[in-house]
Structures are given as structure tokens and as C-alpha cells.
Amino acid sequence: MAVVAQEVAAIHRRPQRTTSWWLYAVGKAVVGAIFIVASLFPLLWLVIAGFKSKTEVISTPFQFFPEVWKWENYAQILGDPTFLLTMGWTFLGAVLFTVLSLTVNSLAAYAFARLDFRFKRTLWTIVITTMFIPGMTILLTSFIVVTDLGMLDSLAVLVIPGAATAAMIFFIRQFYLSIPSSLEEAAMLDGCGRLRIFFFLFLPLSKPPFVVMGITAFLAYWNSYVWPILTITSPDKFVVQQFLATFRTGRGSSELGLLMAGSVLAAAPVIILFLIFQRQIIGNIKMAGLK
């Protein structure tokens, strides 16, 4: 027994650097490098293409790097007022959407997690049921609804309809359920009402779910394409994905370098956001995926 324990301890203390250990280590490094390259290469390719002239992106014979690294594409797309306006408009919409959905969903999540009221189970069942309705099923009738409400071709049609989601209510509620109730009881003894408890106790503690859900909402808005192409028709109200898709079939079909540079700039905000919050996002994957 003691011998075995010693052996185990020895294995833990210092891996034996034999030939097979080195082979194993190199193998892991190579496979890891393949995964990293496969994930990042398409993005790298986009960035490289953003520096190419319009004939170089797709050229015969094939050319990996541009002849001359052209910053002109970026200068030109940034000089395009429509592009800048679209980026700004989408950013504004995404911020409004994020704020609205965090507000609406966290209030509901708090009520479901902590308050007692009549029809709680029934309401909860209804809310959860909406999670299983595929987007396609209600896409057509949602379109009819927003048409009837006169919301077409406005910022409201992008921001309001998707703001309340069962998934987000569920996620935030799950977090609130994990907050020990002893904290609240103490606050209640001090005479705090339910609302006060929410604003002064729950909200300050909500940073982790708010970061994850806020980014999810921002991404959903920034990357949305199908809903905007149905509901937004004036080019000056386009969102950024819609702008890119239209640009691709229009002017960008001949000026590919420009299209690539525009795509890089359109992806930049979400990539920066991800890199800032990557620890929180990745740390919460399990929570998001399985709870």
C-alpha cells in the first residue's frame, strides 16, 4: 500500500521525461496547433484579403499575400458615410436592445425566483413554453403583427420584438435562486420592501449573469440578418449585416477588397467585446448550456 502511494506521489511529482513523454508532448502541441489554425485561419484570411486590391482577392493564378498591402480599402470604406452611419445605427440599436432585454428579463426573473403570487406556476409554464417555439414558426406571423402595429422600417421593430426571451429569464432566475435567502431576510427585518431588495441587493450581485446575457443579446442584435431583411427596407436604416449582404451583391461584387475590409470592421466590435469578456463568457458556458 505504502509502496503504491509512493509510486503515485512520484508520478505526480515529476513526469518522467522519456522519449515517449516528448513524443506525446509534441503530438499534443501539433494537434492543438491544428485546432487553433482551423479556428482562426478563416478570420486571418479575411484580414489578409482586406489588404488586397480588387483583383487580388480572387485571382488567377492564386495569390496568398497581396502584392502591396493596401490600407486604401479601409480608408475608402471608412470614408463611406453610409457605412459609418450603418455601423453607428446598428451599435445604437444593439445597446438599446441589450439594455431593454436585461431590464425586462431580470425583473421577470426576480419575480419568478423570489416572489409568491397567484398563477405563478401557470405563468412560469407559459413563459418556458415560448422557449420551444422555433423562430421559423412565428417568423411569418410576427411579421404580420409588426406590420399591423405599423412598426416596419423603424428602429423599434429591431429592438422591441425580441427583447423578452424565456431563455434569458430562465438563466437569470437560475442565478437569483442561488443567492442565499438569509441576505434578504436580514434586509426585510430592516424594513426593506421587495423592490428595494431587488435594486439594492440583487442588482449589485447580478454582474455575472448580466455580463453573459448582455453579450449574448448584443451579439444576437449585431449579427441578426433574417429579421432585418424582412422588416427594414430603407437603405439608410439598414443594420450592418444587411448592409454587407447588399454590398456583396452590389458594388462589392467587383470591389472585393473593399467588401473584405468592411467585413473586418463589422466583425471588430464583437471580437473586441469577446476578447474583453472572454473569461466570463467561457467560464459560463456550462451554466449557459445546461441549466
Place this chain on the structure above:
Amino acid sequence: MTVTHPTMTETEALVVPDARNARRRHRRYLYRDGKIAYWLLLPAVVLLGIFVIWPALYAAYLSFHDWSFYKAPEFVGWRNYTNVLTDPLFWAAIGRGFVFVAMTVPPMLLLAFGFSSLVVAVARRFAGALKVSIYLPTIISTVITSIIFVVIYDYSGGLLNAFLGLFGIDPVAWLGDPKWALLAIAIPAIWLGMGLTSLIMVAAMIDIPTEYYEAAAMEGANWWQKTFFITIPQMKNIILYLLVTGFVAAIQQLDLPLVMTQGGPLDSTTLPNLFIFNHFTNDVNVGYSIAAALLLFVVLGTVSALIFRFVNSERLVD
């Protein structure tokens, strides 16, 4: 007193001798947050009601009607449904959806399994870099992904054909050839979906108690034996979960074929949702599209509800 109302506190029982009164009081106690709760729920419930529940009920209603934007709905019974179910194009789209699932989900799960086996076996910093890299594509939009891959797939000047040319392989019109187009869309779908699948798997694999592996190592088990007798059995529920959610997500793929091929060539990339979407934008008879979308809902909604119940029943933990 306390026996008939076991949930009531003793002091309340003493104050209220009448049983009916007590019950009322008890209920008032249970629902004491009523007013404020409804105010807090109001915005979310109103939004869900107008933009999710009402459209769903309205879709169910319209699916039994002959209706277009230009005329009043006329009741037609099950006709829209029979039209959909007897339409060979609909079944072809469903079949294509299954092929697409087969092209994306199993490879994604295998790759993700390999990825997480690697992540748990390497140093912390390298594992961190791997996780960030694999997740990065997840946040890229389908439109930008399409733009990137269309350029890579280009027949005469694209990277892929140039690369294959190095090995003497003739160029292929990846998006122009009905034989290859669906596969050409499956690759970016895997690229976009790998991040979440992999990281869920990593999280599950880290949760397996290390004692199992230590015991196996003492018995002299190799990597394959550990994988087949410890890792896979321990993760079978997560794998099942990812399989089902992957299926539901893949069969609903809409954006990639919409942007990359618009369903062509020769309908070879018209996946079920794109089939419905195209019908909706081209066909004045909305009832057909709605009936098709509802059929999809019945099947997929049931599947997701079942997996949700399963996940919430904690059986995942075993």
C-alpha cells in the same frame, strides 16, 4: 388547528379560530407579493404575449385558412397541411435537412471530443489559448462567415482549389456543383458551431473525478482504455444532449444557405427552413408556409421540450 393547516404558523392559528378565515389568510400570506410581482412581470409577459405567443396562436389559426395579404381568411380545414405533406419538394427539403445534420453533427461531436481530450491533457495556459481560439468563430455573423467562405471556395481564384491544386487535384465548383454545395455549407456551419459544443464537452470532461483515472493508471490502462471505459460512459448524457441540440440547430439552419447559395444550385442547399422562407417570400398563399412551419414546430418543439425536461431532471449528473 395546526393539524388541519400544517403550513400555518402557530401564532396565526391562535389568532384566527375560524377555519375558512384561516384559509383565506393563509392564501393571502402565500400570494402576499401579488401586486408587485405582476408589475415586475408585466413588461416581459406583454412582450412575449405580443411577439411570441400571439404569433404562435395566429399561425395555428392561419394554418387552417386560405389567406393572403389581399383577402380575408377562408376556412379550409386541413387542406394546407395535406398540401404540405403531399408536396414532394417539402419532403425533399426535409431529407436534405437530415443529410445536412449527418454532415455537421457527428463530425462536430467527434472533433469536440478530441478537442476536449486535448484540453484536459495540456498545461493551463495552452488550454486557455485553445478554448479562446475555438470559441472565437461562434461570435462571427453568418453573413461575414458566408463572405469568407465564398471567397475561399471560388472556382478559379479561391484558396481551397489552389491548395488542392498543389496535390494535382482538379478545381471543383464547390458552391456551383449540386454534388458539393451542401457539404460546402456544412463546413462553415461546423466552424461556427464548434465553439459551444467543444466548451460544453470540456466542462463535462473536467467534472469527471480524477480518482477514476488514477485508479485506471495504476492498473496500467492506456489512453484508449481510459477513454472507452471511463470518459465516454461518464459523458454519455452530455453527448446525448449535444446530439439532440445539435440536431435541432442544424435542421433549422437558414442563414448560411440563404446568403451563400439562396438554396441553389438545383435546390441542392434548400434546407427545410429556407424552403419555408422562400415560399413565404415568393408565394401569396401564406397558409402553406405557415402549415409547413407549424409541422416543423410540432416535431422540433417536442424534441427540445423533452431534452429540456431531461436536462432539468438532473439525470445529466448521474
